Amino acid sequence: MTRNRPALGQIIYVGICLLLAGTFAFAAMQGNYGLFRRAEVVAESQRLQAELSQIEDRVARMENLTLRLSDEYLDLDLLDEQARSVLGLLRVDEVVIR
Numbered sequence: 001m002t003r004n005r006p007a008l009g010q011i012i013y014v015g016i017c018l019l020l021a022g023t024f025a026f027a028a029m030q031g032n033y034g035l036f037r038r039a040e041v042v043a044e045s046q047r048l049q050a051e052l053s054q055i056e057d058r059v060a061r062m063e064n065l066t067l068r069l070s071d072e073y074l075d076l077d078l079l080d081e082q083a084r085s086v087l088g089l090l091r092v093d094e095v096v097i098r
Contacts, residue, residue: 029035068075069082083089090096 027034031037065078067073068078
């Protein structure tokens with residue numbers, strides 16, 4: 001009776017191929033440029049876009065307030081509001097209740 005068993009070289013070759021395939025699969029999932037890292041980058045990008053949008057809104061508001069207090073355009077209501085909040089000024093006919 002003769003047995004057909006694979007040669008030792010073939011077993012080693014298949015083992016090395018499987019090891020390399022596993023290494024590349026692991027790197028594709030967990031590596032610096034893998035799928036999990038890509039998901040982290042996408043989530044961080046979305047968070048930063050939202051933060052940028054909030055900052056742009058704040059900048060637009062500040063630009064509007066600056067324009068309204070500039071020499072070319074003076075908003076008296078805004079000036080009155082700023083004088084009240086910053087300097088604590090009141091009009092003669094107002095009563096303060098604390």
